[in-house]
Amino acid sequence: xxxxxxxxxxxxxxxxxxxxxxxxxxxxxxxxxxxxxxxxxxxxxxxxxxxxxxxxxxxxxxxxxxxxxxxxxxxxxxxxxxxxxxxxxxxxxxxxxxxxxxxxxxxxxxxxxxxxxxxxxxxxxxxxxxxxxxxxxxxxxxxxxxxxxxxxxxxxxxxxxxxxxxxxxxxxxxxxxxxxxxxxxxxxxxxxxxxxxxxxxxxxxxxxxxxxxxxxxxxxxxxxxxxxxxxxxxxxxxxxxxxxxxxxxxxxxxxxxxxxxxxxxxxxxxxxxxxxxxxxxxxxxxxxxxxxxxxxxxxxxxxxxxxxxxxxxxxxxxxxxxxxxxxxxxxxxxxxxxxxxxxxxxxxxxxxxxxxxxxxxxxxxxxxxxxxxxxxxxxxxxxxxxxxxxxxxxxxxxxxxxxx
Ligand SMILES: *Cc1c(COP(=O)(O)O)cnc(C)c1O
Numbered sequence: 001x002x003x004x005x006x007x008x009x010x011x012x013x014x015x016x017x018x019x020x021x022x023x024x025x026x027x028x029x030x031x032x033x034x035x036x037x038x039x040x041x042x043x044x045x046x047x048x049x050x051x052x053x054x055x056x057x058x059x060x061x062x063x064x065x066x067x068x069x070x071x072x073x074x075x076x077x078x079x080x081x082x083x084x085x086x087x088x089x090x091x092x093x094x095x096x097x098x099x100x101x102x103x104x105x106x107x108x109x110x111x112x113x114x115x116x117x118x119x120x121x122x123x124x125x126x127x128x129x130x131x132x133x134x135x136x137x138x139x140x141x142x143x144x145x146x147x148x149x150x151x152x153x154x155x156x157x158x159x160x161x162x163x164x165x166x167x168x169x170x171x172x173x174x175x176x177x178x179x180x181x182x183x184x185x186x187x188x189x190x191x192x193x194x195x196x197x198x199x200x201x202x203x204x205x206x207x208x209x210x211x212x213x214x215x216x217x218x219x220x221x222x223x224x225x226x227x228x229x230x231x232x233x234x235x236x237x238x239x240x241x242x243x244x245x246x247x248x249x250x251x252x253x254x255x256x257x258x259x260x261x262x263x264x265x266x267x268x269x270x271x272x273x274x275x276x277x278x279x280x281x282x283x284x285x286x287x288x289x290x291x292x293x294x295x296x297x298x299x300x301x302x303x304x305x306x307x308x309x310x311x312x313x314x315x316x317x318x319x320x321x322x323x324x325x326x327x328x329x330x331x332x333x334x335x336x337x338x339x340x341x342x343x344x345x346x347x348x349x350x351x352x353x354x355x356x357x358x359x360x361x362x363x364x365x366x367x368x369x370x371x372x373x374x375x376x377x378x379x380x381x382x383x384x385x386x387x388x389x390x391x392x393x394x395x396x397x398x399x400x401x402x403x404x
Contacts, residue, residue, distance in 0.1 A: 013336040015366045017153050017312035018183050018206035020356035022262075026209060029265035030258045037254050046249025049260060052267035056185065056208075056275065057200055057218040059192035064217040064242050065263070067256040070182040070203030073215035074100050075107070076237035077178050077199040078145075081223055083231030084108040086144040089134055089175070091115055091126045095154035095343035100147060100180060107232060112143070122344055125159035125307035132167035135175070145176040145198075151184030153206075154342040156309040156351060157302045158188050165196040176223060182206060182215070186270055187282045187311045187355045198223040207311065209269075209356040210262045280399055282310035285354040285363055287396070289313045292367045292389040296374070297382025301349050311355045312339065315370070316348060321379055323350050330373035336366060360393045 014021050035041055053063045066072055082088065085108065090101045092115030104111040114130055115121035126148050135143065146168060151158045161179055168177060176198040181190050185200075186207030192200045200218040204210035219227075219239065227239055241252040270278055286308060293300050293315050301314025317323045327338050327350045339351030352370065354363055367389050374381060 010335070013334070013362070013366055013369065015353045015358075015362075016337050016339040017156075017351055017353035017355060018203075019212055020206055020209055020353060021358070022211055023209055023269070023357040025269065026262045026265050030211075030262040032258070032261055034257045037257055038250065042257070043249035045260065045264060046246065046251070046255075048249075049264045049267060050246060050249070052264070052271060053216070054218075056267060056270060057192045057202070057216070058190065058194065059200075059218050061193070061221065062219050062224075062243055062246065064219065064239055064246075065251075065255070065260070066215050066217070066237070067213065067254075067259070068215050069205075069212055070180075070201065070215045071099075071103075072237070073182075073201045073203065073217055074103055074180065076217050076234075076239075077201050078104055078107055078109065079230075079232045079234040079237050080217070080227045080239050081176055081178075081199065081230050082107075082109055082144055085110060087112060087142045088145045088147055089114065089131065089143045090147040091131065091149075092121050093124075093126060093149050093152035093155065093157055093159060094122045095345070096152060096180065096182075097149045098343055100149070104147070109232075111147075119344065122155050123157070123301060123303040125157050125304060126164060128160065128163040128167040131164060132170055135168060135171040135173040138173065141174055143173070143175045145178050147178045148180070150179050150181035150190065151188055151309055151311050153183040153312060153339075153351075154314075154345060155301050156312045156314040157304075157307050158184060158309045158311070159307060161190075161195045161197065169196070176226060183311055183355075185216075186266075186275075186278060188309070189275075189279050192218045192220075196220075198226075204259065204263065207355055208263065208266050210259060210266055214256055214259050214263065277399060279310065282355060284396060284398060285358060285360075286310045286313060288360070288363060288389045288392040289352055289354050289367065291392040292370075292385030294385075295383045295388035296371070296385040301345065301351075312351050312353045314341075314345070314349045314351050317350070318379060321377065323347050326350065326373055326377045326379070329377055330369050333373065333376070334369040336369035336373075338370070364389060364393070 182203040205212040299316040
């Protein structure tokens with residue numbers, strides 16, 4: 001048997017920004033027997049979970065659920081709405097935006113990749129004025145879609161999607177707005193309908209607290225209309241047959257039944273708590289973690305406090321320190337997984353995930369692991385991040401605790 005439990009006791013600290021820890025309640029829901037995906041019970045489950053999924057995306061429109069990782073849902077969004085050779089305007093916020101852009105090219109689209117110069121773009125949010133300026137030049141509407149990442153998981157930046165929609169409307173440009181909130185949904189405020197998003201892409205293993213394996217496309221009416229004429233080849237990803245089967249709570253193929261049990265449970269947990277409480281909880285954790293990073297005297301990867309991510313924080317290592325060596329030490333000594341620096345940020349930073357099934361004390365343990373590991377790595381810290389975070393969490397009671 002594969003030896004995964006090399007640490008003999010206690011739970012592993014999975015503090016990467018996805019997959020996030022899966023709550024026991026969800027694991028239990030997923031352990032129920034697999035049922036007939038064409039039987040009557042399944043249809044009822046399908047209708048119920050599709051309805052609750054729409055509530056989390058804040059949309060009245062349909063949400064497609066794929067048995068695929070988030071990358072599949074990226075492809076589905078492009079393949080359903082675009083034709084070979086179409087120009088798409090994509091904004092470079094970090095590694096995930098870069099990967100989506102590469103995918104667009106491989107699919108035969110013509111991505112235009114814009115962003116702030118040099119490394120600056122990876123430390124700020126989407127600059128809606130740059131999108132507006134580019135769309136204004138595009139008077140013959142060659143740009144068919146604007147694609148942005150809401151929560152850039154490689155850097156810890158959460159962009160203002162409403163501002164992107166306002167920029168598009170200011171020009172009156174008809175391009176579709178497609179947003180990746182694979183790591184933002186159910187952790188950071190997100191509003192598919194209100195923000196006028198045409199296709200929202202998300203995944204299961206981040207804010208939804210599920211294992212990896214399912215992903216989503218939320219659709220506007222306009223996206224569905226455009227999909228009827230889009231020319232890129234698609235079959236498995238095609239929305240039309242899925243929308244048809246979903247009307248009665250079914251799928252055109254075998255869906256991931258047990259992951260859907262988990263999704264149904266996760267949606268109950270989120271809706272019972274209330275999405276606003278969920279978002280406030282993440283904002284508070286993020287502030288506590290940033291208090292620690294500031295006390296250490298280290299830089300946060302995101303340089304604009306307006307767009308700090310509630311989901312994760314990128315911690316930049318001092319010049320000359322190999323962030324991966326620090327991360328590996330922390331993993332081996334303290335059984336704590338941190339996110340690695342990706343793409344341009346490789347070896348320069350690590351990422352602390354503070355999403356989903358966490359609490360103040362799991363985050364305190366995470367910060368203690370970071371602090372011990374950095375000291376053992378010979379990094380000289382300005383002060384104790386652990387103390388700063390303890391102070392923050394103690395002084396700033398969460399909403400649920402302050403009213404008792
Ligand atoms: C995780 C992630 C992806 C990729 O999702 P997979 O499930 O790994 O395919 C894409 N975009 C963002 C912003 C992500 O966080």
